[in-house]
Amino acid sequence: MATSEQLTSSGNTFELGFFSTGSTDLYLAIRMKNVPTKDIVWVANRDLAFSGSSVILTINGDGNLVIVDGRTTYRVSDGGPSSSQNLSATLLESGNLVLRNGSSDLLWQSFDYPLNTFLPGMKLGYNNKTGKVWSLTSWLDQQDPNKGDYELKMDPSKSNEVLLMRGTEILWSSGAWIGKGFTLMPEMRLNYIFNYTMYSDENETYFSYSLYNSSIITRFIIDVSGYIREFVWLENSQQWAYIWSQPRQFCDTYNSCGPFSICSKDTTSCRCFRGFYPLDRQGGQHGGCMRNMPIKCGNGDNKDGFLRMENVKYPLSLTQQTNPLNLFPSGPQVLISDATTCQDTCLNNCSCSAYAYNTSGHCLRWYGDILGLEQLSAKDPNGGTIFIKLAASGRGANKYLWIIAIPIVLLVFLPASIIVFRRTKSLKNQGEIDDKSQDILLFDVEMSITTSSREFSGSENSVKQKRKDTAFPLFNFASVSAATNNFSSENKLGEGGFGPVYKGKLLNGQEIAVKRLSKQSRQGLEELKNETMLIAKLQHRNLVRLLGCCLEQGENILIYEFMPNKSLDSFLFGSHNEGLLDWGTRVRIIEGIAQGLLYLHQYSRLRIIHRDLKASNILLDSEMNPKISDFGLARMFGGDKLQANTNRIVGTFGYMSPEYAMEGLFSVKSDVFSFGVLLLEIVSGKKNTGFYHSSSLNLIGHAWELWEGDRGVELMDPKLEDQVSYPMLLRYIHVALLCVQETAADRPTMSEVVPMLTNEHTVLNSPKKAAFCNARSATNNSNQSSSKPATFSANSITVSLMEPR
Structure with a gap:
């Protein structure tokens, strides 16, 4: 076969020939003939390229496939017979190049050399x-x-x-x-x-x-x-x-963070162990870390100790040892029967860097660099506890930090207090602020001091520079009115339960969204204050940012960052900008909402229940990143409180969990239920309460029926047909059905949901029957059965509507 010729499989799926991979060099390769991209699947001479037009493929006298260009002979196959008689090379429809003799015996195949x-x-x-x-x-x-x-x-x-x-x-x-x-x-x-x-x-x-x-x-x-x-x-x-x-995940790659660094899947970041610092001061902690103080490996007052790290995935290491262990190189094999002995064996070995012990009597030790340690969530059943060896001085360093911290905190607190006191007094003298607004200003000082103290205590080497937090901004009414062109109808973005929302532009050119509380609103100053106080505490990329408020001339106004792509429901249930909500964008939106909820439930200073999570309360920035909005109905839980009860049922029909709608009981699991409904809506493009089906079920019930019949793929939005990753789609539907289970105790927490969505390794339980799966669509009737509801929120900032039970 010459350079200008090709050998084709019987069904024209593959072809063998001399092809270029991008340069002028030629390789004997098998490529896909039936796709325009002509992807190469196998190369015979990967380590030696040929050039020119005199290259041929032939069977030599030894019965082997060889490439010859007149000067060089490159053997493709080996181990053939001594004679080339009755031999043939065939490219099969599978893409396998085979060498056979006359009796059809297989002598060589390319599949053996992938x-x-x-x-x-x-x-x-x-x-x-x-x-x-x-x-x-x-x-x-x-x-x-x-x-x-x-x-x-x-x-x-x-x-x-x-x-x-x-x-x-x-x-x-x-x-x-x-x-x-x-x-x-x-x-x-x-x-x-x-x-x-x-x-x-x-x-x-x-x-x-x-x-x-x-x-x-x-x-x-x-x-x-x-x-x-x-x-x-x-x-x-x-x-x-x-x-x-x-x-799939950054942390899944072994040693992704370097030695003595722990990898976090939630933040895709690396962090040095306490008592260690980054090897690369400019490049961060991805290049690994080293000890602040060398271990003493001695006795007495300078004896080394251990740093306890919980909920971790143990590092992969060839130096890891388990029972039975040879504690003494020249002695017998012995079984370590308690944690103290396990600790001592590591403490007395200068090469031992860490140990772990479990109740079944297994003692694990690591030597040299600790590589591939991964931080898991507190609820992950695979999490373990490891003890990292530290020098005595390194372990005791923290108790001296507060000796330095106290005067620094005072230096931060006193000037901030004076500034806020003077600013509050000035505003009151001007009639621009009342007594009810003072707590907003003073709260921000508390936040600043807490943040400064936390940042200081987190460092063992230096005091981080305090970020420049200013008191919570109060806008005067004149500036807000000017920014919105006197609240003109041309600037109006929409209207919700609180009142109208307007687009505005500040003098510095920044675009804003202005929520103006209507005097006739059923939700009043208490809800606005609740939202102001809550959102002022929150800092997360998937939560809408509150820029300030206006509380003068009888007005109650909130000023937010402007979201140019408005709300998620306008894309899911509307008729415009359909091309922007492709599968990749939906995945990003789903994961962003999950991360925002996880922050509210677990990582904010107080546990926060949103109580009105829905598509119209998910705002989209210019890059279609999601931000949870509308905290007017949200509630805070302090300490170990997990749930509460109310006689005032507020929220939106279709997203309420059964225990909240029927009993007024709400918890983090109420938000998880709402997230499950929202997840089903995102993957299907259908509204839960506006879904019309021949059996008159809501979307939850329809999804449950399809899942029970192994037809979950049918729930997919038809617009995604050529884009979706089917295993990921089925996984998302699976997670959604776990979230909308009827009993709150059966539903996962958001700390469990996030790895379910982002980590393909997470094993999912079988969902129990979904709530409301037999409920008829609330809006379905004989006059509407042929069409989907045409209404959706067009607000840039949307608010929740209180619905009857």
Whole structure:
């Protein structure tokens, strides 16, 4: 076969020929013929490129496939017979190049030498007798198919587990095989495209897969960056659709943060252990950390101690040891039976950096650098406790910080108090502020001092510079009126339960949204004050930012940052800007809302229940990032309080949990229920209470029916047909149904929901029957049954409507 010729498979799916990968160099390669992208799936001469027009592929006298250019002979196959008679090379419809003799015996096949692409029917594993290894290796770069840095392989020493390697370093693990997938890859068990299998006997062990529908075109690759990716070809859009990728999360990559640093999935960031500092002062903590003080490894007053770290995923380490341990190199094997002995064995070994002990008598020790430690949520059942060895002086450093902190806090507090006192007095003299507004100003001073103290206590080496917090801004009525063109109808964005909302522009050019409390509003000054005091405390990228307020001339006005893309319901249930709400945007919106709720429930200073989470209260910035708004109905819980009861049921029909709607009982699980409804609306593009179906069920009931019948994919918004990742879609529906379970105790918390959405490794329980799944649509009647409701919020800042029970 010459350079101008190609060998094609019987169904025209693949072709073999001399192709360029981007430069003038030629490689003997197999590529996909039936897709316009012509993706290369295999290269014979990855380590030696050819050039010119005289290159040919032939079978030599030894019966091997060789590439010849007149000067160089490159052997493609090996181990063939001594004669080339009756031999033939065939490209199969599977993409496998095979060499056979006249009796059709298989002598050699390209599937035994995979590169970066794993096709259906290939093997990933090893042969116990011959030592043959089937592994995937990345390209050197996008144009050079030579062997790159990354390899995907199975390790005979680890039972049925696939590892991503960089040299001898483990970067990621699939977990063990558990039937139809790996433990750390749940997306493999939630699909209807691929049939994954694991085969093992005394001769060989390998992982392989096939397609349920052979007409589907798929690619499984390891790319030049070390990511494992699965794609499916979409004929309608003529492009590859991403199905899943591993490692998906930053923390999933082993040693992503360097030594003595802990990785957090929630923030995708690295943090040095207490008593350590970043190796790279400018580059942050991703490059690892080192000790502030060297360990003493001695006795007496200078004896080292340990830093306790809870809810962690233990680091992967080849130096990890478990019972039975050889505590004395020249002595017998002994079993460590208590935590004190386990601690002492690490304390008395100068090379030991950390230890862990569990009640089953397993003592684990780590030596040298601690790599790959990961912070888990408090509710994660896989979390463990580890003890990091620290020098005695490093452990005791914190008690001296407050000796320095007290005068610094006083220096911060006294000037701030004087400034606020003078400003309040001046405003009162001018008639621009009343006594009810003073607590807003004074509260901000409390916030500033708390923040300063927290920042100081979090550092062991230096005092961080206090950020320049100013008192909560009070706008005068004249400036607000000017900004909104005297509250003109042209500036009006919409109207909710509190009153109208206007777009405005300050003198500095900043765009704002102005919520003006109507004097006839059913929700009055108490709700406005509640929202002001609550949102003034909150700082999160997925919560709307309150810029200030106006409390003069009988007006009660809130000023917010302006959200140019208005509210989520206008995209989900409206008729404009449909193209902006693609699958990727919806995923970002879902995860952003979840992060915002998690902050309210767990990480803000007080536990906050929103009580009116809905599509019209999710605002979208210029980049379609979500921000939760409208805290007028929100409630704070202090201490360990988890729930409360009220006789005043407020909120929006369709998003209320059953225990709140029927009994007035609300908790964080009430917000979780609302989030589940919102999640179903986002993936389906349908409104819960305005959903019309032949069986007259609401959206929750329809989703439950589809899930019970293994038809969850049918819930998908038709606009997403060529974009969606089906395993992710099914996972989101699964999570939504867990959130809308009838009993509050069965629902997950947001600290559990976030990893369910963002971490494919998280195992999901089977949902119990959803609440209201037999309820008829409240708006469904004979006059409306043929259309969806046309109303939606057009507000930039929306407010909740109180609905009857």
